[in-house]
Amino acid sequence: MSYPKKVKIKEVGPRDGLQNEPIWIQTEDKIAWINQLSRTGLSYIEITSFVHPKWIPALRDAIDVAKGIDRAKGVTYAALVPNQKGLENALEGGIDEACVFMSASETHNRKNINKSTTETLHILKQVNDDAKKANLSTRAYLSTVFGCPYEKDVPIEQVIRLSEALFEFGISELSLGDTIGAANPAQVETVLEALLARFTANQIALHFHDTRGTALANMVTALQMGITVFDGSTGGLGGCPYAPGSSGNAATEDIVYMLEQMDIKTNVNLDKLLSAAKWIEEKMGKQLPSRNLQVFKSSS
């Protein structure tokens, strides 16, 4: 099998990992954690979300986090931005890249954003245009690509239609999310075949959840199809609200472990990353689902 020589990992733990957590992490701890992550070799960190605090109280300190962190050379600091108000705050926080988001599933988009996908596209276009004016690049998350908790199967035609609309706005990268962690390698192949017929591999990122243990298996298929950007969350932080107690995002350290063992370069120092995972696990006060973190703790 043929694999890429190097892969870029985008750390989403400080945003996607924390956003659904009922545990409040102090602002100074968020800052300390992001600074630790900045020193692991990771070149991209999504640090927070500029969503209204009413919706994501766990990240209500977005502006303080954005202003408080060190800016390491070579690291892109991104944040989730839902609308123009969020973008204003993100710009005030000195963010490098604005991440917009929507669901491929109509029902999930409505439950999550309270708008239709058509209405959402309209808002995201405005955010994208304004971000461009402020010289920010934009990344789009398309969630529930591989399954929806309400609609179950999401038609590939819908994924293609929304992807095309987002790229037409001028987003630089599209991250396809397996929001409920239900994807399998054969499905990843089918979805990527359809998308890679329209877009290039370097426009697409994959955002897997390990809810059912398939995150790295799905990644193998994506790697074989030429994908070189993957989202990860330190410690596997980020539970899925539809399956409490289960694991959420693919753990960055599990991704790095596998890639480095396969001689695919990530530029991430695994020991430093594991130390950062252990640190945030202690702050969370509960065992995180990352596999490599448990090995690390038992051997260190």
Added chain:
Amino acid sequence: MSYPKKVKIKEVGPRDGLQNEPIWIQTEDKIAWINQLSRTGLSYIEITSFVHPKWIPALRDAIDVAKGIDRAKGVTYAALVPNQKGLENALEGGIDEACVFMSASETHNRKNINKSTTETLHILKQVNDDAKKANLSTRAYLSTVFGCPYEKDVPIEQVIRLSEALFEFGISELSLGDTIGAANPAQVETVLEALLARFTANQIALHFHDTRGTALANMVTALQMGITVFDGSTGGLGGCPYAPGSSGNAATEDIVYMLEQMDIKTNVNLDKLLSAAKWIEEKMGKQLPSRNLQVFKSSS
């Protein structure tokens, strides 16, 4: 990518899952659990080990378990057999298949069995000959194929040499074990390429551990190379003694989930399997590492 249409899963939980556990599971509970597993559609269950009780006290009731379980039609009931004395007991217990075992790593074999690999081969040949006389098929486990806790890398030449010796004895199947859960998909490809140049895909089974989250990723590669037999342990039961607290065997339900989602038939009823996993988790009194089990518990 091309995948097999169906896969056979060999359940090793009652043996490999329990053997290193400090928790004593009552004989009647072991029997009840195996009977539950027999009704899931699994066609192969390794029920215990006829190793001297001094070495594996958790399975000191091997003969009672073997005599106490129901025998479901179409299910092969296997047991681990280290030597001729073990085989006598296994025969008394009415076992269908004898599983022999050794390490690919010289040091691990010595620490585990207290013999050189050459001495072990001699004993396994005798066990195999005697099993054949009693009309039992034999399966061999070769552990530490993908890495050793003492020697780290295990030369592929050593794996090939021992595999050839075991097949010359007349074993029907060789199960390659990633004992420390350190394998990666690229390595699985390298090892299988070497072995499939000498043996057919239906002679080889893979026995992955999910210690570092790579079990299903490794499985994807093995499936792509034509392997159709995989070992699993319900609940992911079976900690690795070298990494306490970490996960051990690939969870049978995680394997079944991924395969069935890929439209690869296993003949296993996932709901019944998850119920059996939940049942043994309650008996163990601690959370088991299986991903699908946690989703099942939160949604049932």
